[in-house]
Amino acid sequence: MSSEDSDDIVLPKDDEELHTRRDKYKVAKMLGKGGYGAVYEVIRVSDNEHFAIKCEKATAVKKVLLMDSNVMQGAKQISSKHFCQVLDRAHVRERFNFIVMKLIGKNLWDLRVDRQDARFTLNTALKSANQCLIAIEQLHRFGYLHRDIKPGNFAAGRKESHEHHIIFMLDFGLCREFIKRDENKDIRAMRASAPFRGTTRYAPLSAMLQKDQSRKDDIEGWLYMVVEWTSGGLPWRKLKATDREKVLQYKQDIRAKPDYLDDFFYNCPKREFKRIMDYIDTLDYYQVPDYKFVHFCVQHAEKANNCKETDPLDWDPDTPYNGPKETPGDGVPITYERLQKLDIDQTIEASKRKGSVGKQPKKGKKAQTPKDEEKDKK
Ligand SMILES: Nc1ncnc2c1ncn2[C@@H]1O[C@H](COP(=O)(O)OP(=O)(O)O)[C@@H](O)[C@H]1O
Ligand SMILES: [Mg+2]
Numbered sequence: 461m462s463s464e465d466s467d468d469i470v471l472p473k474d475d476e477e478l479h480t481r482r483d484k485y486k487v488a489k490m491l492g493k494g495g496y497g498a499v500y501e502v503i504r505v506s507d508n509e510h511f512a513i514k515c516e517k518a519t520a521v522k523k524v525l526l527m528d529s530n531v532m533q534g535a536k537q538i539s540s541k542h543f544c545q546v547l548d549r550a551h552v553r554e555r556f557n558f559i560v561m562k563l564i565g566k567n568l569w570d571l572r573v574d575r576q577d578a579r580f581t582l583n584t585a586l587k588s589a590n591q592c593l594i595a596i597e598q599l600h601r602f603g604y605l606h607r608d609i610k611p612g613n614f615a616a617g618r619k620e621s622h623e624h625h626i627i628f629m630l631d632f633g634l635c636r637e638f639i640k641r642d643e644n645k646d647i648r649a650m651r652a653s654a655p656f657r658g659t660t661r662y663a664p665l666s667a668m669l670q671k672d673q674s675r676k677d678d679i680e681g682w683l684y685m686v687v688e689w690t691s692g693g694l695p696w697r698k699l700k701a702t703d704r705e706k707v708l709q710y711k712q713d714i715r716a717k718p719d720y721l722d723d724f725f726y727n728c729p730k731r732e733f734k735r736i737m738d739y740i741d742t743l744d745y746y747q748v749p750d751y752k753f754v755h756f757c758v759q760h761a762e763k764a765n766n767c768k769e770t771d772p773l774d775w776d777p778d779t780p781y782n783g784p785k786e787t788p789g790d791g792v793p794i795t796y797e798r799l800q801k802l803d804i805d806q807t808i809e810a811s812k813r814k815g816s817v818g819k820q821p822k823k824g825k826k827a828q829t830p831k832d833e834e835k836d837k838k
Pocket of ligand 1: 494499612613
C-alpha cells in the first residue's frame with residue numbers, strides 16, 4: 461500500500477464528522493497536506509461556524525501538534541494578533557490526532573502566485589514584511605525560533621472575519637525553544653552542529669552549513685521571502701530542494717559579487733534591503749537582533765517609494781489598508797507560566813459568544829498544497 465493509499469484510509473474524508481469532548485465538526489475541504497498529516501476546513505455542527513483542524517497521523521514519526529499547541533499557547537500569553545489559538549483537540553483512535561483553531565485565509569505563497577506577474581506590489585510586500593517581522597519578534601519573545609520561515613507559513617486572515625489585513629504566522633512543527641526554562645531565561649548553548657531543518661530556498665546560511673540556528677536566522681529567512689515577494693522570484697528559484705550546495709553557493713555569491721546582488725535585489729528597494737542583509741550578517745548566535753532597526757529600514761523603503769499608510773493590499777485593492785499599527789518589541793524573552801494542559805475551555809466559550817461568521821464552502825474544491833519550491837510560475 462502506498463503512503464497516498466494509507467492517507468486515504470487514515471486521514472479525514474469530506475463530510476466526515478469528528479467529535480471532541482465538547483463539540484462535533486464536519487470536514488469541509490482539505491487546505492494543505494504534509495508528511496505528518498493534513499490541514500482541513502471544518503464546520504462546527506452546533507452553530508455552523510468555520511474552523512481549521514490540523515491532523516497528525518497516529519503513525520507520524522515526527523509529532524508536530526504538540527509544538528504547534530505549545531507555540532500557540534505562548535502567543536496567547538502576549539495577546540498577539542498574528543497567531544491562531546488552539547480551541548479544541550481530540551484524537552481518532554488508530555488514525556490521527558487533531559487540534560481545532562481559527563480558520564484563516566490564503567497563505568502568502570498562493571496569494572503571490574495568483575497574481576498575474578507573480579509578485580506583490582512594493583506596498584503590499586513591505587506592509588506584509590513588517591507584519592511578519594512583528595510576528596517573528598513576538599515568537600522570539602516567548603522563547604521559540606521558527607526555523608521554517610517561508611510564504612506558505614504565513615497567511616492573511618479571512619475577509620468574512622474582517623481579518624484580511626492581518627497576517628498570521630503558521631506551522632510550528634520545526635520550532636525550537638532557544639531559551640532555558642530557568643529564572644534567568646539564558647540562551648541554550650550553541651550546538652557544535654545541527655541537522656538541516658527548513659526549506660532550502662529560504663533557509664539561512666547557518667542552516668545550510670548545518671550550524672545551530674538562532675534569532676537572526678529567522679530574520680535572514682524573512683529577507684529571502686520578502687525579496688521574493690518584491691522581485692517575483694529568487695535567483696535560485698529553478699534549483700530543487702535537493703540542490704542545497706548550489707543554493708548555498710548562490711547565497712554566498714550575492715554577498716560577494718555585485719552583479720549577483722543586483723540580480724537578487726531586482727525590482728527591490730536595494731539600499732534598505734542591503735542594509736538589512738549587512739546588519740543580519742554581523743550578528744552571531746547569541747545576539748538579540750535589533751528588530752526595531754530592521755522595521756525602520758522597511759519603513760524607510762516605504763517612504764522613499766511613496767507607499768502611503770492607507771495604500772491597499774493587493775488582495776483587497778478597493779479598501780484602504782487598516783492592518784495593525786505596531787512596532788516590534790525588543791525580542792527579549794518574557795517569563796510566563798507554561799500550561800501543562802491545553803487551556804481550551806475559556807477560549808472555546810469566548811469563540812461561541814462571538815457568534816457565527818463565515819460562508820458555506822464550495823464542495824469538492826481541490827486542496828491547495830503549497831510546495832514553495834516547485835510551483836513557481838517563473
Ligand atoms: N488555521 C488555518 N486556516 C486556514 N488555512 C490553514 C490554517 N493552518 C494551515 N493552513 C493551510 O494549510 C497549509 C499547511 O499548514 P501548515 O501548518 O503550514 O502545515 P505543513 O506545512 O507542515 O503541512 C498552510 O500553508 C495554509 O495554507
Ligand atoms: Mg507549512
